[in-house]
Each structure stands twice: as C-alpha cells, then as structure tokens.
Amino acid sequence: MHLFVTLTHECNLKCSYCYGKCCDDFGSDEGEDDDDGFGDVDYDLPDNISYGVSDLRVFAEREPVENFIFYGGEPLLRLNTIYEMMDEVPAKRFIVQTNGLLLHQLEPSYLRRLHTLLVSIDGEEAVTDGYRGRGVYRQVLEQVRLARARGFTGEVVARMTVGRQTDIDTQVLHLLLETDGLFDSVHWQLDAQFWRSDYDPKGFSHWVRRSYRPRLLNLIEEWVKHMERKRRVLHIYPFLGVTETLLTGVPPGLRCGSGWAQLTVQTNGALAACPAMLGMKRYYFGNIRSGVQLGNSTLGSPCSSCQTLQLCGGRCLYANITKLWSETGFRLVCSTVKTLTNGLEAALPRVQSLLKYGDLSLSDFEYTKFNSCEIIP
Ligand code: SF4
Ligand code: SF4
Structure with a gap:
C-alpha cells in the first residue's frame, strides 16, 4: 500500500489557487442540497497530527507501506515529526511533497534518505510568482540547488498547478530544459473542479479552446521530436502514464x-x-488504530x-463524486x-518506431x- 501522511494543515505560503480560493469557497454551498456528494463531513480535524508516531509504526508493521508521502499543508513545517516517522515507521520509500521553501532546514542525513522530492513550481518566474507570490520562483530554484549540493540524489519532480495564466507547452519545457537540469520530471494538475466558487464556464472554456488544448498538442509534438533528435524521453508524467x-x-x-492502491492518513x-x-x-x-476497512471508491457516471476510461x-x-x-x-x-489521450495515440507510431529500431x-x-x-x- 502507498500512504499519504498529512502532517499539518498549516502552510507558509498563500497561493492564489489554494489559500485564496479556499477563503472564497467558505460558505459558498449555502442553500445547496445537503447531499452534494460530500456526505457527512468531519469539520473538526485537528490542524496537526493528534495520534502517536508509534500508532503509525504498528499500523505500518501490519500493512507494509511502499511509498510514504509526507503531505500537508506544508509538511516541512513539522521537521521533528518527519524525523521521528523516518526513524520509526517502516516504508520502502520516503517522499516529500513540498512548496520547497524550507528544504534548507531539512537535516542532510534525512534529506539523503528521501526517494523523491515533489516541489511546487508553476513554470517561468512570472507565472510561478503570479500564482504563488513574489520571489517564490527564485527561492525554489535556490532550494533545489542546495538540496542537490547537500547530496540528494533522488528524483526531483516539478509539480505545477495549471491555471489560465499558464501556456502549458512553454512552461513545461522551461522547467525541463531551462533550469540547469534541476528537475528530473514534471507533473501538472489543472486548477479545475477543486472548488465550487471559481467555476467560470466562459473564461475556462475560452482558455481550454484557445490555449490549453492546442498547446498541449504542441507539447506532445515537442516531446516526440525531442525523442527523435536526442534519443531521450523527457519525463512528463501525464505522457509517460498514458x-x-x-x-x-x-x-x-x-x-x-x-x-x-493509496490511502491518506488524516491528522x-x-x-x-x-x-x-x-x-x-x-x-x-x-483508521490507523483499528486497521484498514473496506471503503467506497467506486467511480460513478460519467x-x-x-x-x-481505459486510457x-x-x-x-473527488471530482467524480x-x-x-x-x-x-x-x-x-x-x-x-x-x-x-488522442494526441498521444496519434504520436504512438513514431514512439513505436523508435522502440522498434532500438533508439x-x-x-x-x-x-x-x-x-x-x-x-x-
Ligand atoms: S473517464 Fe471519461 S468521463 Fe471520466 S474523467 Fe476520464 S474522460 Fe472524463
Ligand atoms: S482522487 Fe482526485 S484529488 Fe484525490 S488524489 Fe486522486 S486525482 Fe487527486
């Protein structure tokens, strides 16, 4: 099993697509049907973990953990808990998903034991700082550089949130090709369907038609051309998976x-x-004390x-529900x-040809x- 472990709900940044929208969404479901998919919600979750690390150790001894992902909020705000868990809880790989700004505080001996750092960054300086705050882009690059200098040899994934200020092809290629090789790979998530109050059908649809979809096809073309010219596969997670x-x-x-395959340990x-x-x-x-019970994760319509669905x-x-x-x-x-999926299907014969001839x-x-x-x- 793979586990996300939410250490805290606190964060040291106030990104527009997270903190800003969370505030806008508060109370926006007034008057909605009670059963809007969320069902009975526990609004009293503690901001920080309220269980003992030994409870998690006992749980992980019963349910072998492969990927153990420290998650937040910003997990690096709870360094001592990270150290305690890495020392006590058995797991095949420890992974951190972080905004990256506090990486310098992580003890090098623990840093070097991490398998993967997923670092939030949205592309070029103007785009990243526009979403996440002035100066964030430069700080993130500096922090990743430092982590490398301190001996981190695992994978660094640039994790983008993609909104209407993002030209997807330019931003992904910038992170992979124009940042001195700091990032091994890129993944992105659309800023869509996470909140209720930010739904703007006209604006979103315009961006999807005019920017995101054509630029996504261009990115696929650049990805394949890069393979053909350099004999190297750029690690763009959505393309690799499909x-x-x-x-x-x-x-x-x-x-x-x-x-x-994966569950989340709440605070x-x-x-x-x-x-x-x-x-x-x-x-x-x-829960971690009583163990895993059968739950509901069935995808409904559409x-x-x-x-x-097969691709x-x-x-x-969450969006389906x-x-x-x-x-x-x-x-x-x-x-x-x-x-x-259609763009990658269309590119498949060129990929297969490179595989067939051993390139x-x-x-x-x-x-x-x-x-x-x-x-x-
Ligand atoms: S399976 Fe189909 S309906 Fe569901 S998210 Fe994917 S494309 Fe949409
Ligand atoms: S269900 Fe949705 S929000 Fe949750 S991990 Fe999967 S893609 Fe992300």
Whole structure:
C-alpha cells in the first residue's frame, strides 16, 4: 500500500489557487442540497497530527507501506515529526511533497534518505510568482540547488498547478530544459473542479479552446521530436502514464490510486481515500488504530460508461463524486483529457518506431507509480 501522511494543515505560503480560493469557497454551498456528494463531513480535524508516531509504526508493521508521502499543508513545517516517522515507521520509500521553501532546514542525513522530492513550481518566474507570490520562483530554484549540493540524489519532480495564466507547452519545457537540469520530471494538475466558487464556464472554456488544448498538442509534438533528435524521453508524467498504457494495453485503474492502491492518513489517524477528501466520512477506510476497512471508491457516471476510461482511468475520484463545476464543467475538463489521450495515440507510431529500431527502450518510459503524480492532469 502507498500512504499519504498529512502532517499539518498549516502552510507558509498563500497561493492564489489554494489559500485564496479556499477563503472564497467558505460558505459558498449555502442553500445547496445537503447531499452534494460530500456526505457527512468531519469539520473538526485537528490542524496537526493528534495520534502517536508509534500508532503509525504498528499500523505500518501490519500493512507494509511502499511509498510514504509526507503531505500537508506544508509538511516541512513539522521537521521533528518527519524525523521521528523516518526513524520509526517502516516504508520502502520516503517522499516529500513540498512548496520547497524550507528544504534548507531539512537535516542532510534525512534529506539523503528521501526517494523523491515533489516541489511546487508553476513554470517561468512570472507565472510561478503570479500564482504563488513574489520571489517564490527564485527561492525554489535556490532550494533545489542546495538540496542537490547537500547530496540528494533522488528524483526531483516539478509539480505545477495549471491555471489560465499558464501556456502549458512553454512552461513545461522551461522547467525541463531551462533550469540547469534541476528537475528530473514534471507533473501538472489543472486548477479545475477543486472548488465550487471559481467555476467560470466562459473564461475556462475560452482558455481550454484557445490555449490549453492546442498547446498541449504542441507539447506532445515537442516531446516526440525531442525523442527523435536526442534519443531521450523527457519525463512528463501525464505522457509517460498514458503512453505506457498505449504500449502495454494494461488498464490503469484510477491512476492516482485513491482508495485502491493509496490511502491518506488524516491528522486524526482516520484513513481517507485521498488527501483532497479530508473529513469525508463516507469515503473513510478505517483508521490507523483499528486497521484498514473496506471503503467506497467506486467511480460513478460519467466515468463509469466513458469510452476513454481505459486510457484515462477516471481522472479524479473527488471530482467524480462532488462535481463542483456541474456536469457541464465536468465534461469541459474531460475534453482536455481526450485531447491528451488522442494526441498521444496519434504520436504512438513514431514512439513505436523508435522502440522498434532500438533508439529507445521501454525502460526510458519508466516512472515511479503512486508517488503523488496523478498522471491525468
Ligand atoms: S474522460 Fe472524463 S468521463 Fe471519461 S473517464 Fe476520464 S474523467 Fe471520466
Ligand atoms: S486525482 Fe482526485 S482522487 Fe486522486 S488524489 Fe487527486 S484529488 Fe484525490
């Protein structure tokens, strides 16, 4: 099993797509039907872990953990808890998902034991600072450079949040090709369907048609050209995951793993389907003290009958359940998934040709599964 472990809900940044929208969303469901997909929600989760690390150790001794992902809020605000858990809880890989600003505070001996750092950064300086605050871009690069200098040899994933200020092709290529090799790979998630109050059908649809979809196809073209010219596969997680399925034909399941390969330990020790579904009791899977119980992670309509399900995997359980942007908004986001899968399907013969003539091997497309990259943006 893979585990997200939410250490704290506190954060040292106030990014526009997270803190800003969280404030706007507060109270925006007034007058909505009580059963809007969330079900009975526990609003009293503690901000910091309220269970003992020894409870988690006993749990992990019973349920072997592969990827143990420190998550927040900002997990590096709780360094001592990270050290204690890395010393006591057995896990195959320790991974941190962080905004990166506090990496310098992490003891080098623990830093070097981490398998992966997922660092939030949205692309070039203007784009990143526009979403996340002035000076953040430069600080993140400096911190990753320092982590490398202190002996971190694992994977550094640039984790982007993609909104309407993002030109996806330019920003992804910047992170992979213009940052001195600091980032091994890139993953992104659309800033869509997470909150209710930010649904702007006209604006979002305009951006999807005019920018995101055509630029995504251009990024796929650049990705394949790079393989053809350099014999190297740029590690763009959404492309790796979908291409693997196209090459192998193995159905992926919900690619983030929520509720079937991966669970989240909330601050109170309850096991949730995913880090976004905090407090949603209908989707609990027991807790670390009593152990894992059977829970609910079934994808409903429209995913359950979608012809793209075998490639998409269902994109997001939380979005499928809550439909915060209505059915119309949901289908608009699906149109981006279909552009991704169709674009990669169209590129497949060129990829297969490189494999056939030995210019690349399947291992060039390998990536760590369930490391917090959800694959479908
Ligand atoms: S394309 Fe949309 S409807 Fe189809 S499986 Fe993916 S998220 Fe679900
Ligand atoms: S993709 Fe959706 S269900 Fe999966 S971890 Fe992210 S928010 Fe949760």
